[in-house]
Every structure is written in C-alpha cells, then in structure tokens.
Amino acid sequence: MSEPTLFERIISREIPADILHEDDLSIAFNDINPQAPHHILVIPKKVIPRIGEAHDDDRKTLGHLLLVARKLAQDLGFSSTDQGFRLVINNGNDGGESVPHLHVHLLAGRQLKWPPG
Ligand code: AMP
Secondary structure, eight states, X not given: OOOOOHHHHHHTXXXXXXXXXXXXXXXXXXXXXXXXXXEEEEEESSOOOOGGGOOGGGHHHHHHHXXXXXXXXXXTTOOSSSSOEEEEOOOHHHHTOOSSSOOEEEEESSOOOSSOO
C-alpha cells in the first residue's frame, strides 16, 4: 500500500484543517496558504491523483466537486456576475500541481488577473 496523501490525512483528521464542508464524496477546507481572501480546496474522498488520471467512472465525483465549489461560493455571497469567483485545477509539474490528490481551488474576494502566472 502506498503512503496516504497529505489530503487523505486531512480526510482522516490525522492532520488538522479548517473544514468547511463534508459529504460522502468530498470534503472542502481552507487552503493553508491563501492566494485570495477566500481560498478553499474541494477534494474527492476517493484518491484521484490528478484530473489527467481521472476515469469515465469518476464522472459523478468530478461533477460533484464543481457543484460543491459553486455552493460554497454562493454561501459566501459570490453568486452574482459582479462578485465572481474562480475555480482552478492544476495538473502536473507545469500546471503547478504540488499535492498529488485532485483538488479544485475556489478563489474569491478580490479581482483576479488573467492570464495566470
Ligand atoms: P496545488 O499546487 O494545485 O497542488 O495546490 C495544493 C494546495 O494545497 C496549495 O495551495 C497549498 O497551499 C495547499 N496545502 C498544502 N498543505 C496544506 C494543508 N496542510 N492544509 C491546507 N492546504 C494545504
């Protein structure tokens, strides 16, 4: 068996995190190094290392992550066109991935620039 990922250790409560949401498929918690006033990670409980390694039968889980992120954004008041938010998935080294457990970044609360660095 491989070592549990950092995020599996958050799911199991071995490592503390500021958990904002949990259900049977996912968990969401504040990023430890926030890049915006609100920076939340939404992750599947099932270990999918990255979106590039997701399978067709992960469809339900992947859709669920986006809907949880949308709900969190709405609950924080970022539901209008003006008060928007951004969802990001980094994949692999060039994509900026540092934790090999799929996660959707939810960023909100400031004007975000494009293109990203
Ligand atoms: P990525 O670079 O897309 O793989 O994103 C990984 C994210 O995990 C980064 O934004 C980190 O700040 C965040 N992170 C790393 N360790 C922790 C932790 N213990 N609790 C919460 N967020 C973390």
